[in-house]
Amino acid sequence: MAGLTDLANELLYGIFDFLPNSDVKNIRLTCRFLYTVTPLTLSRVFISPFKRDLEVLRSVANHPVFSQQITEIVWDDRRLHLDEATHIEIAQFYDTGVCNVQSVFGHLEQVDESRYVDRRRASLQKALIGLYGHMGEWERAHHLLLRLYDEQQSVLESCEDVETFRFALQAFPRLRRVTIADNCLKKCVEWRRYSTPLMRSLPSWLLKPWPCSILGNGNVCYIAGPTLRGYYAAVRELSRSSRTVSEFIMEPSCRGVDLINDLNIFNSSKEDFIFLIMRNNLTSLEYTLDGYVRLHPTWPWNDIPKSILRMTLSCAQALEHFALNTTVEPCRSRLLHSPVPLLDILPMERWRVLRTFSLRCFVLTLDDFILFLSALPATITSLEFHMVMFFSTKWEEVLYYLRDIVGWGSDPNLPLPTLTVSLRLEYSSSQIVILRDELKLFFERKAPNPFTTLCRPGFESQGSGVTDDSVLPGFGRVVDDFDAI
Structure with missing residues (x-):
């Protein structure tokens, strides 16, 4: 302890800035000196349909120190539903x-x-x-x-959550980020993603599973899914507020916007989203689409919603980070329709300062993928593709094509963006393998192609079966949670 007390306060502050509040609280209990030099910090507050979360937000807003620290509002759209x-x-x-x-x-x-x-x-x-x-x-x-x-x-019923969000937009001077989340994730038995004030006040045995308790095969909640209430309300209030933010995040666990119905010509939520983009000089945007449109009989998406989405996104010219997600993980046995070309919905020519890009749960063609990569700005440093599948080819072939035909990695003076790819392991539906360093070594011709293919039994209409993407043993990092990526 004496060694810590001999350090300069500036160095102590730098160390404690990396620690979560739970650790800082323990450190503060060790001695009066550390209690003095390690003040607690808060960076986010929560909106939810529960009064405790809303009351804590208003209390933080009235605090002379904590109100100056808040940079993020998380709208937790998880609901309690009883069976x-x-x-x-x-x-x-x-x-x-x-x-x-x-x-x-x-x-x-x-x-x-x-x-x-x-x-x-x-x-x-x-x-x-x-x-x-x-x-x-x-x-x-x-x-x-x-x-x-x-x-x-x-x-x-009273819209107290919406009124509190409207209040919060004006209450925190350093606010820069609004996040729409579904704290229940995909399975009610999983731990919550955010520890909200309500979650911390409930007994631990009541939190896992979150007490919706509608449990079916695999403990998946089928009866009640996430809503878009938080998204619609936040977009509407941000589009009309004098307060601006620089980051708008719609997490992949949210239900997702229906590109067909929510982005047609005469739609108020579409107009609110357009005004949000136009009024806020966003540097970070993550957006989630309803993945079930891939199974919709009107597939492919018609040109009007695609054009509206592209026009809207083109207004965000200051973007440095962009992520586009869908809510349904693609399955090769159900790839019945042609994918939508990315350049039909993404205005890459307008995003000249984009540094990081992420795509999740999409189906692509090789030609579209190559066109998309060629349209990326020179500022790009990171590309992530999570649960992305190709319509008529496999990741193994895509990597060879990029290296041997396109020439990725052939010029040592031209650094490649960091490429990250994640896939679900065939033998375990709950495990994901993430590849990053292995891909870099492959393009540098220092390692073999980490991808391979795996044939599994299919339906009678699929002949001998379905050929899936797979990863060679020993390659990649395996994680147990889809939301860890």
Whole structure:
């Protein structure tokens, strides 16, 4: 400890800036000197349909120090939704170790509804009392869930979350980033991505799974998915506010904008997004599209939505970082339609200072991919392709084409952008392999092509099967979480 106290305050500040608040809190408890020189910091506040998060935001806004530190507002679109039957089954399983309760049908409400049905409220409590004669620990848990559900519905009906966001835009002078998130990710059993004030106030056993408890195959929440309430409200308020931001992030876990319906000519949300782009000198933009349009009978996208999206994005000429995501991971057995050329929707000629680009869950053709790469500005330093699939070729062939035909890596005086590619491992649906350094060595002819192909059984219409992209053993970094990339 004496060694730390001998360091200059400036050096201590530099060290502690890299630590999360949880570590800083522990350090502050060690001695009075460190308590004095390690002030807590806050960088983000949260909007959600729960009053605790909204009250904390207003408290931070009224704090003379913390209000000056906030740079990001995260709109958490996760909702509480209850399935009575599954709650009963889970309750019995935890109490008895078996799960043989007959389902009690009926749901309180789906996630995107703003009304709730009072007559359903008591059915869960009555069923539990009938099973056990008392409710025990689960009585407290379900009372809490029902209270939170009522609170959520009250906030949604009164638009208190929207009003708080409008207030927050003016309350934090250093605000530069707005993030739309779905804190539930893809599976209700996963840990939350953000530790919101509400999450920190709940008992840990209630957080995993997040108590929507609509669990099916693989513990995936099928009944209620993420909404676009946060996106629509944030875009509308930003398009009309005198306050500007430089970063707008729509995370891949969000539901995604329907390019067909949300970007037609007569659409208020489309107009709000256009005004947001025009009013804010964005340097960072991440946008998520509804991936189910690939399975839509009107595929391919018609020219009007594509033109509107391209025209809108062309207004963001100061972009340094851009990411485009879709919400559905492509499957080669369902590639029934031709992909949309990237240059039909991305105005690369207007993004002359772009440094980093990311694409997630898209289907491309090799020709379109090469045209896109040739249109990149000279400022580009990083390219990321996550769950990207090619329509009539494989990543193994694409890499050979880039190196041997296009000439990537042939000029040692011309540095290549850092290329990152991630794919789902065939043998595990939950694991992702990420390749970066291996690709650089391949283009420098210092390592073999890390990609290969793998044939798996397919439907009868697919003949001998489906040939998927794969990675040679020992290459890449394997992660267990899709959202870790």
